[in-house]
Amino acid sequence: MVELRGVLHGLVHQYHGKDHPVDYYLQVGEDRLPLNEWLGRELTIAFLGEKNCIACGRKTNKTFNNGYCYPCFTKLPENDLCIVKPHECHYDQGTCRDASFGEAHCMIPHYVYLAVSSDVKVGLTRKNNELKRWVDQGAIRAIPIAEVPTRRMAGELEVHLSQFLPDKTNWRKMLKGDVKEVDLLALREEVYAHFPEEFKPFQYREDEWIDITYPILESLDKIKSLTLDKQESLGGKLIGVKAQYLIFENGVFQAKKHAGYQVQVTVTA
Numbered sequence: 001m002v003e004l005r006g007v008l009h010g011l012v013h014q015y016h017g018k019d020h021p022v023d024y025y026l027q028v029g030e031d032r033l034p035l036n037e038w039l040g041r042e043l044t045i046a047f048l049g050e051k052n053c054i055a056c057g058r059k060t061n062k063t064f065n066n067g068y069c070y071p072c073f074t075k076l077p078e079n080d081l082c083i084v085k086p087h088e089c090h091y092d093q094g095t096c097r098d099a100s101f102g103e104a105h106c107m108i109p110h111y112v113y114l115a116v117s118s119d120v121k122v123g124l125t126r127k128n129n130e131l132k133r134w135v136d137q138g139a140i141r142a143i144p145i146a147e148v149p150t151r152r153m154a155g156e157l158e159v160h161l162s163q164f165l166p167d168k169t170n171w172r173k174m175l176k177g178d179v180k181e182v183d184l185l186a187l188r189e190e191v192y193a194h195f196p197e198e199f200k201p202f203q204y205r206e207d208e209w210i211d212i213t214y215p216i217l218e219s220l221d222k223i224k225s226l227t228l229d230k231q232e233s234l235g236g237k238l239i240g241v242k243a244q245y246l247i248f249e250n251g252v253f254q255a256k257k258h259a260g261y262q263v264q265v266t267v268t269a
Helices: 070-075 099-105 130-136 151-161 171-176 184-192 197-202
Strands: 002-014 023-028 031-034 042-051 110-116 120-126 141-148 233-242 245-248 251-254 261-268
Touching (some): 002 031, 002 130, 023 261, 110 130, 120 151, 130 141, 141 151, 141 184, 141 197, 151 197, 171 245, 233 251
Antiparallel strands (some): 002 261, 023 031, 042 233, 042 261, 110 120, 110 141, 233 245
């Protein structure tokens, strides 16, 4: 038996190529539980009745944006509205919550990409962060289609392309693995026809896409969401991990959504 206690921080993962399932770890406090090793075993997550901000550590009755207290939600740059709406970046107006954060995270090269998770979607991410982003979304295949100098430009292109492609993931379809086969290279050429003239010089034409395999023993026919807001303890036989979800025989648990919760995690043979 393994038992961990502490603040939940969600899932951490490592990609080792398309021929190997993603390695997943559940981070509890400073400890990481290697989930791939415990597939097929009984795993229980119990809420200990306290929530702490993942940034400042203070006790909070409610968390915001996956683990922050309200002051950190309203003050930290990573929680600004432009993070979820990059086309509304206001760095050039001098109103960024933290200019050094903006320079390090926003005023750097970004990819706009196509990913297959539920259906094909268009998205964006910082260059060199793409694998983390794709795995967190549960993508099984992805390819960059543009490399632009800033996050705002990536957001502007994404908004434009979302007229022709979805920019959201249907998490239930993603977890079921009910995805149609898609030729990303052919689709990329179709999407390039919709590029505004000013973005055409930034087209990214590498012909290699990324395939991602997840550690899943079996799929669920019906997706039921499990949450510590409705029950003090949850879990069961762990049959898979995908995106930020633990997949049990009786439902799925979104780990990142519960970041900041004080928990006890128990795994038994």
